[in-house]
Amino acid sequence: MQVGSDRARRTLAYLRQKISSGEWPINSKIPTEPELMRLLGVGKTTVREAVRSLASVGILEPMPGIGTFVRSRMPVSxxxxxxxxxxxxxxxxxxxxxxxxxxxxxxxxxxxxxxxxxxxxxxxxxxxxxxxxxxxxxxxxxxxxxxxxxxxxxxxxxxxxxxxxxxxxxxxxxxxxxxxxxxxxxxxxxxxxxxxxxxxxxxxxxxxxxxxxxxxxxxxxxxx
Incomplete structure (x- = not known):
């Protein structure tokens, strides 16, 4: 999982901690994009970069019109x-x-x-x-x-x-x-x-x- 900016890396670390700790359980929906932006004090691009990185390895799954869901606590091959x-x-x-x-x-x-x-x-x-x-x-x-x-x-x-x-x-x-x-x-x-x-x-x-x-x-x- 590679992300570009320092803000995106911090956002990625935050998301992974919430997932690995079980605070965001498997099959649960994570906060919305605007909620994450307010919570972390970052922009839309930063949030999307972090979410896209976790989605690329099967940890998150964005579902258009519904939300983004936790699918695994570890990368999936x-x-x-x-x-x-x-x-x-x-x-x-x-x-x-x-x-x-x-x-x-x-x-x-x-x-x-x-x-x-x-x-x-x-x-x-x-x-x-x-x-x-x-x-x-x-x-x-x-x-x-x-x-x-x-x-x-x-x-x-x-x-x-x-x-x-x-x-x-x-x-x-x-x-x-x-x-x-x-x-x-x-x-x-x-x-x-x-x-x-x-x-x-x-x-x-x-x-x-x-x-x-x-x-x-x-x-x-x-x-x-």
């Missing part, structure tokens, strides 16, 4: 995303399952109290309850809670691969080729069961809770 797009939905969903199962097991061993607190907060706040660009809740991609579980694994490579998977899944949701098989209430129940397993440090229970959730979360269209 465009090469990885394009490679994943070559495979069918069953393959992509199976890969997601493998990553999240491993993440849940590692998180049960490695999670910190601070990470558990962040997960609880994500669930209590509705997992990024601000305006979503997908319309009905059934179009929502995996959000902050899932990213926090993956990050709690302590495996940076796994987290990087997962960010690419979620980007590919979001595209599939928008295209209607993958859908949610359960409603928001059922997904919250699954998340709470997983959180309880992580709090207990129970590796087997964490794997079981994650498997149960994934198997009834996203499915190819027509199988819901």
């Amino acid at each position: 465009s090469v990885l995303i394009e490679y994943m797009s070559e495979f069918g939905m069953p393959d992509l969903l199976g890969y997601r399952r493998a990553l999240e199962l491993e993440a849940a097991q590692q998180a049960a061993r490695n999670r910190t109290d601070e990470q558990l607190a962040a997960m609880r907060e994500a669930l209590q706040s509705g997992d990024a309850p601000v305006e979503q660009p997908f319309g009905p809740d059934r179009r929502k991609a995996p959000g902050q809670f899932h990213f926090l579980v993956v990050e709690a694994s302590g495996n940076k490579l796994l987290a990087s691969l997962y960010a690419g998977v979620v980007t590919a899944l979001r595209r599939a949701l928008l295209a209607g080729t993958v859908v949610h098989a359960t409603d928001a209430e059922a997904r919250l129940s699954d998340h709470l069961a997983l959180l309880a397993a992580l709090e207990a440090g129970d590796v087997a229970a964490a794997a079981h809770a994650m498997a149960q959730h994934i198997d009834r979360d996203l499915v190819p269209a027509g199988q819901a």
